[in-house]
Amino acid sequence: MATAATSSNMPVLAALTTLLLLAVSSCHASPYYPLELGYYRYKSPQAESIVKAVMEKAIGENPGNGAAVIRMLFHDCFGCDASVLLDPTPFSPTPEKLSPPNNPSLRGFEVIDAIKHALEAACPGIVSCADIIAFAARDASFFLSAGKVGHFDMPAGRRDGTFSNASEPLKFLVPPTSNLTTLVASFAAKGMSPEDLVVLSGAHTVGRSHCSSFVSDRLDVPSDINAGPAGFLKRRCPAKPTKEDDGGAGCCDAE
Numbered sequence: 001m002a003t004a005a006t007s008s009n010m011p012v013l014a015a016l017t018t019l020l021l022l023a024v025s026s027c028h029a030s031p032y033y034p035l036e037l038g039y040y041r042y043k044s045p046q047a048e049s050i051v052k053a054v055m056e057k058a059i060g061e062n063p064g065n066g067a068a069v070i071r072m073l074f075h076d077c078f079g080c081d082a083s084v085l086l087d088p089t090p091f092s093p094t095p096e097k098l099s100p101p102n103n104p105s106l107r108g109f110e111v112i113d114a115i116k117h118a119l120e121a122a123c124p125g126i127v128s129c130a131d132i133i134a135f136a137a138r139d140a141s142f143f144l145s146a147g148k149v150g151h152f153d154m155p156a157g158r159r160d161g162t163f164s165n166a167s168e169p170l171k172f173l174v175p176p177t178s179n180l181t182t183l184v185a186s187f188a189a190k191g192m193s194p195e196d197l198v199v200l201s202g203a204h205t206v207g208r209s210h211c212s213s214f215v216s217d218r219l220d221v222p223s224d225i226n227a228g229p230a231g232f233l234k235r236r237c238p239a240k241p242t243k244e245d246d247g248g249a250g251c252c253d254a255e
């Protein structure tokens, strides 16, 4: 929920590494295309450095771009096929981009476009958008933490999907109102432990969230949230926020 990376965010940012490794292992579970370190070393040797340079610029302009791309990897990666980027087509008329967990809050699409554009100039038709999202989120954790989360190896070789269905995120991405029982069960359904849940949730707290996603059942009820952060959030959020209070598209990353 922090607006930008500060030193007090370091434990959270450290958790990003584990988040991204989780994302890797869920991708890796695909029997069809095992991921590989240095996948582009012959076909596009500068690919990873091009991604990193564009991310550095985008985060320099707005640290929220880093948080946005980390959330995008999470939302893409119970599939890791970049299908979260798809606009409606006749073949895929209701893509997951239009699903409530993504629309209108998912953002950073123009950052991915800028990276893709730079890569197409260097090595046309080689680097998948799914790998771009994964590299970009890895680099976001590096820049948002000012290098405290070191550069780590990200396997690649993901293929881009051409179809997605807006009903899928609703089935698999847990809503912010879930209680602990539901959260633990939803992660277990994806082969993840309660520890994975804590790590993923912690990694997710970089960026901004909608007031309407946590006031009614987290702030406006007796809770054990520390008084300091609770008071800070109460001052920033209306007592009964609606989606209209939230700032609309491009506002938020943590949900």
Ligand SMILES: *[C@@H]1O[C@H](CO)[C@@H](O)[C@H](O)[C@H]1NC(C)=O
Binding pocket: 092, 093, 094, 165, 166, 167
């Ligand atoms: C998306 O999934 C839903 C529920 O499984 C299904 O009813 C719908 O036909 C699917 N949409 C497309 C375009 O395949």
Ligand SMILES: *[C@@H]1O[C@H](CO)[C@@H](O)[C@H](O)[C@H]1NC(C)=O
Binding pocket: 179, 180, 181, 182
């Ligand atoms: C958690 O939420 C689920 C789904 O809404 C509900 O069925 C369950 O009773 C809740 N559990 C607790 C402990 O509140």
